[in-house]
Amino acid sequence: MAETIERKELEDLQEDLQEVQELLRRQRLVESLVHRTEGPRHELEESLVHRQHQAELRRKLDAMHPADIAYILEALPIEDRLAVWSLVKSDRDGEILLEVSEPVRESLIRDMDQHELVAAAEALDADELADLAPDLPEEVLDDVFRALPVEEREQLRAAMSYPEDSVGALMDFDVVSVREDVTLEVVARYLRRFDELPDHTDQLFVVDRDEQLKGTLPLAKLVVSEPERIVAAVMDDARVALYPDDKAEDAAKAFERYDLVSAPVVNEKGKLLGRVTVDAVLDYVREKSESELLGIGGLREVEDVFAPVWESVKNRWSWLAINLVTAFIASRVIGAFEGSIEKLVALAALMPIVAGIGGNSGNQTLTMIVRALALGQIQPDQARALYRKELAVAIVNGLVWGGILGVLAWWLYDNVALGVVMTAAMTLNLMLAAVLGVAIPVIRTRLGHDPAVGSSVMITAVTDSGGFFIFLALATVFLL
Amino acid sequence: MAETIERKELEDLQEDLQEVQELLRRQRLVESLVHRTEGPRHELEESLVHRQHQAELRRKLDAMHPADIAYILEALPIEDRLAVWSLVKSDRDGEILLEVSEPVRESLIRDMDQHELVAAAEALDADELADLAPDLPEEVLDDVFRALPVEEREQLRAAMSYPEDSVGALMDFDVVSVREDVTLEVVARYLRRFDELPDHTDQLFVVDRDEQLKGTLPLAKLVVSEPERIVAAVMDDARVALYPDDKAEDAAKAFERYDLVSAPVVNEKGKLLGRVTVDAVLDYVREKSESELLGIGGLREVEDVFAPVWESVKNRWSWLAINLVTAFIASRVIGAFEGSIEKLVALAALMPIVAGIGGNSGNQTLTMIVRALALGQIQPDQARALYRKELAVAIVNGLVWGGILGVLAWWLYDNVALGVVMTAAMTLNLMLAAVLGVAIPVIRTRLGHDPAVGSSVMITAVTDSGGFFIFLALATVFLL
Numbered sequence: 003m004a005e006t007i008e009r010k011e012l013e014d015l016q017e018d019l020q021e022v023q024e025l026l027r028r029q030r031l032v033e034s035l036v037h038r039t040e041g042p043r044h045e046l047e048e049s050l051v052h053r054q055h056q057a058e059l060r061r062k063l064d065a066m067h068p069a070d071i072a073y074i075l076e077a078l079p080i081e082d083r084l085a086v087w088s089l090v091k092s093d094r095d096g097e098i099l100l101e102v103s104e105p106v107r108e109s110l111i112r113d114m115d116q117h118e119l120v121a122a123a124e125a126l127d128a129d130e131l132a133d134l135a136p137d138l139p140e141e142v143l144d145d146v147f148r149a150l151p152v153e154e155r156e157q158l159r160a161a162m163s164y165p166e167d168s169v170g171a172l173m174d175f176d177v178v179s180v181r182e183d184v185t186l187e188v189v190a191r192y193l194r195r196f197d198e199l200p201d202h203t204d205q206l207f208v209v210d211r212d213e214q215l216k217g218t219l220p221l222a223k224l225v226v227s228e229p230e231r232i233v234a235a236v237m238d239d240a241r242v243a244l245y246p247d248d249k250a251e252d253a254a255k256a257f258e259r260y261d262l263v264s265a266p267v268v269n270e271k272g273k274l275l276g277r278v279t280v281d282a283v284l285d286y287v288r289e290k291s292e293s294e295l296l297g298i299g300g301l302r303e304v305e306d307v308f309a310p311v312w313e314s315v316k317n318r319w320s321w322l323a324i325n326l327v328t329a330f331i332a333s334r335v336i337g338a339f340e341g342s343i344e345k346l347v348a349l350a351a352l353m354p355i356v357a358g359i360g361g362n363s364g365n366q367t368l369t370m371i372v373r374a375l376a377l378g379q380i381q382p383d384q385a386r387a388l389y390r391k392e393l394a395v396a397i398v399n400g401l402v403w404g405g406i407l408g409v410l411a412w413w414l415y416d417n418v419a420l421g422v423v424m425t426a427a428m429t430l431n432l433m434l435a436a437v438l439g440v441a442i443p444v445i446r447t448r449l450g451h452d453p454a455v456g457s458s459v460m461i462t463a464v465t466d467s468g469g470f471f472i473f474l475a476l477a478t479v480f481l482l
Numbered sequence: 483m484a485e486t487i488e489r490k491e492l493e494d495l496q497e498d499l500q501e502v503q504e505l506l507r508r509q510r511l512v513e514s515l516v517h518r519t520e521g522p523r524h525e526l527e528e529s530l531v532h533r534q535h536q537a538e539l540r541r542k543l544d545a546m547h548p549a550d551i552a553y554i555l556e557a558l559p560i561e562d563r564l565a566v567w568s569l570v571k572s573d574r575d576g577e578i579l580l581e582v583s584e585p586v587r588e589s590l591i592r593d594m595d596q597h598e599l600v601a602a603a604e605a606l607d608a609d610e611l612a613d614l615a616p617d618l619p620e621e622v623l624d625d626v627f628r629a630l631p632v633e634e635r636e637q638l639r640a641a642m643s644y645p646e647d648s649v650g651a652l653m654d655f656d657v658v659s660v661r662e663d664v665t666l667e668v669v670a671r672y673l674r675r676f677d678e679l680p681d682h683t684d685q686l687f688v689v690d691r692d693e694q695l696k697g698t699l700p701l702a703k704l705v706v707s708e709p710e711r712i713v714a715a716v717m718d719d720a721r722v723a724l725y726p727d728d729k730a731e732d733a734a735k736a737f738e739r740y741d742l743v744s745a746p747v748v749n750e751k752g753k754l755l756g757r758v759t760v761d762a763v764l765d766y767v768r769e770k771s772e773s774e775l776l777g778i779g780g781l782r783e784v785e786d787v788f789a790p791v792w793e794s795v796k797n798r799w800s801w802l803a804i805n806l807v808t809a810f811i812a813s814r815v816i817g818a819f820e821g822s823i824e825k826l827v828a829l830a831a832l833m834p835i836v837a838g839i840g841g842n843s844g845n846q847t848l849t850m851i852v853r854a855l856a857l858g859q860i861q862p863d864q865a866r867a868l869y870r871k872e873l874a875v876a877i878v879n880g881l882v883w884g885g886i887l888g889v890l891a892w893w894l895y896d897n898v899a900l901g902v903v904m905t906a907a908m909t910l911n912l913m914l915a916a917v918l919g920v921a922i923p924v925i926r927t928r929l930g931h932d933p934a935v936g937s938s939v940m941i942t943a944v945t946d947s948g949g950f951f952i953f954l955a956l957a958t959v960f961l962l
Binding site: 287381 | 813
């Protein structure tokens with residue numbers, strides 16, 4: 003019967019959230035009543051109700067997945083968030099801190115004392131602890147470090163030493179390894195001694211006595227093979243093995259390309275260090291794409307929707323400052339032509355069109371080139387073909403759209419020459435945008451920068467100032 | 483010994499590509515020689531060399547993973563791409579067509595005749611075929627359809643009936659299912675009858691005789707449990723089961739949240755239809771984030787870097803047209819104040835700053851709200867708190883940055899009143915941007931639209947025209 007399955011509705015989470023909010027609301031109501039009536043008998047009664055609410059809330063939270071609690075915490079305003087947080091069982095604190103976004107994590111950690119933080123941290127694996135470490139106060143980290151067994155302490159030290167966007171940062175140490183000269187029967191007996199295998203164990207790692215990786219034994223292969231066969235005869239060679247200092251992005255591409263669930267990580271000598279699993283990759287891909295979107299939107303980092311005004315101002319400050327500078331430069335370019343504008347005021351109305359369309363067109367080229375660079379589709383010797391193609395697109399667009407605008411300008415201001423200057427300026431600015439749309443990301447990549455970050459600001463700055471300059475200069479020369 | 487492991491270097495692909503390009507280059511050289519000398523003896527000799535090159539290239543391609551061949555095809559200009567494509571073994575065509583991006587797929591399919599296309603399609607599973615189907619000519623699809631066995635025909639029909647962004651579109655039919663009343667020993671014997679399990683089989687699905695899903699049996703649990711135990715006693719209840727018409731995005735979130743490798747898909751009656759695996763989810767997340775980036779950059783779809791100029795123009799056309807319209811409206815707003823600009827030409831130089839910073843600030847708010855909406859963090863009753871917060875941020879930024887600009891304007895044009903108008907206009911436009919940054923995505927979500935698409939254009943259009951209007955109107959009223 004279908005009824006026996008407790009299907010986890012995807013919409014359930016929204017309901018969970020509403021229930022929590024309702025409980026919090028009722029609790030606040032009770033608190034305000036206690037506050038108003040003050041009498042000790044009332045206090046007692048009300049606090050009984052209060053405690054019932056708390057117990058209900060706690061029961062609800064205990065039954066939830068850490069990721070779901072994280073979701074609820076993120077969706078609550080600060081005060082409610084801390085009320086819920088205080089009800090979460092302390093041995094789950096660590097897992098939940100790992101799931102929430104950076105600013106929410108900071109708000110939760112600020113609310114915990116050293117003792118709670120140490121307890122939360124100690125419940126985690128070394129690789130998880132390494133992810134949390136940058137947000138923990140130093141005293142907490144010292145305490146945790148001292149309490150760790152030697153092996154885990156080494157793992158933590160290793161995990162913390164890898165840069166953020168490296169395979170090492172994605173790696174965990176939950177590997178199950180076997181020898182190549184035993185039978186599958188022996189492997190099966192060995193596995194039965196586990197209560198459970200680490201999450202995402204889709205394959206066992208085959209190593210020799212020096213922990214050198216010899217191959218991998220997928221569970222799916224183990225279960226379809228005859229028990230008397232030898233591991234070495236059944237195992238796959240480890241086609242994809244990662245180094246801890248490989249780029250995380252490259253590892254993600256390998257997971258996508260070869261549809262992996264886990265991949266071994268080895269050092270230069272081929273010794274098995276750990277593994278990367280697809281859940282870490284999926285989180286990485288999502289975070290990466292999110293931070294790209296934030297970068298384009300002009301936010302420094304993920305913003306807690308309920309952050310205090312001051313936090314938000316700080317998060318958006320640097321980007322606005324940059325834009326202010328580029329806008330001011332563009333304004334000075336216009337300032338240099340004030341004489342011309344005084345003589346022909348139509349220029350003031352038309353110039354933002356030239357600048358704006360240039361920026362849009364440049365960003366189109368940029369987006370395409372950045373994508374192709376990220377996928378490694380552009381070879382150095384193809385740059386010239388790209389310039390040629392983008393210039394051709396720019397000329398077509400410039401003549402067509404610029405032509406339409408030229409006709410509009412002519413019609414509006416009854417001035418043929420103004421229309422011609424408009425068309426010419428549009429075409430020239432689109433050509434400038436095309437060259438920059440290829441040049442900026444290509445050159446930045448060659449200099450070792452990430453072309454996705456900041457290139458859009460640069461191109462818009464140049465096509466703004468450049469568009470104003472081209473249009474006003476052409477007008478000054480040919481119309482006045 | 484480490485040497486025994488054939489580690490797949492992530493950089494290898496770049497080398498593969500260069501090798502292929504070198505072979506193609508040499509081949510073209512030979513062709514041009516044949517062409518020039520014409521003589522039949524030469525032709526024979528040269529074509530021998532030619533055939534050697536081809537054989538080498540073919541050998542190289544045969545040894546490559548389909549995803550890697552797809553990468554090479556994408557990175558080659560059209561002519562080379564088709565030369566390589568003709569050398570790929572025809573039974574691999576289908577897999578490779580699935581891996582390449584849409585426009586490249588079209589260029590390859592255009593080069594194939596009906597016979598080749600039918601052969602390529604027939605090598606695929608029903609769910610893969612459904613992904614490819616929209617790009618195939620109808621005759622090909624008819625042929626393939628007729629050749630399919632009944633069961634697969636049904637699966638194909640089902641797979642093609644689901645909308646693009648649904649769980650059904652991600653689903654495959656490669657499920658291995660077992661009964662709940664048998665022992666693990668029996669399951670193990672059953673599995674050994676397979677040559678191999680479908681990719682990403684991390685769990686078996688437990689069904690009754692009506693194919694109702696009763697639970698799941700993870701392989702990791704199977705291998706650690708004693709063989710004499712009964713499936714029902716060991717299995718998990720299927721906590722996450724998806725419906726084919728759930729949104730793919732929600733399924734992706736479930737995979738991320740609960741770190742899944744596969745999840746069963748059931749119909750309303752609980753009957754097992756298929757499964758979704760993490761590789762499909764990873765591809766979906768990557769494609770989704772890519773199409774968001776393309777949308778922001780103003781491209782209609784992924785563009786083949788080597789597409790003809792005309793294809794590129796078409797891909798960018800619609801976006802430029804929209805921007806042209808909004809830019810033209812902004813231009814007419816300025817046009818309405820030409821009299822004021824004539825009297826005080828400084829207005830022309832300062833007005834783009836007000837408009838530009840408004841757009842940037844609005845996009846910051848928008849980005850944050852869109853993200854929070856996507857994560858389900860904003861409840862309807864919280865909208866008012868968000869408006870209040872964003873307005874506060876706008877006022878702080880307006881007074882600070884607007885103040886700085888006001889002082890600059892005062893200093894440049896020696897006009898205190900102009901500076902005050904500048905500061906006031908900046909603050910008002912930032913407030914307009916803040917309100918729109920919350921309102922546009924919230925309202926569009928309520929109307930059932932995706933707030934990520936097009937909201938940025940809308941907000942920029944309003945803050946441009948609005949910024950010009952606010953600044954020029956204030957100036958006209960207070961300065962002239």
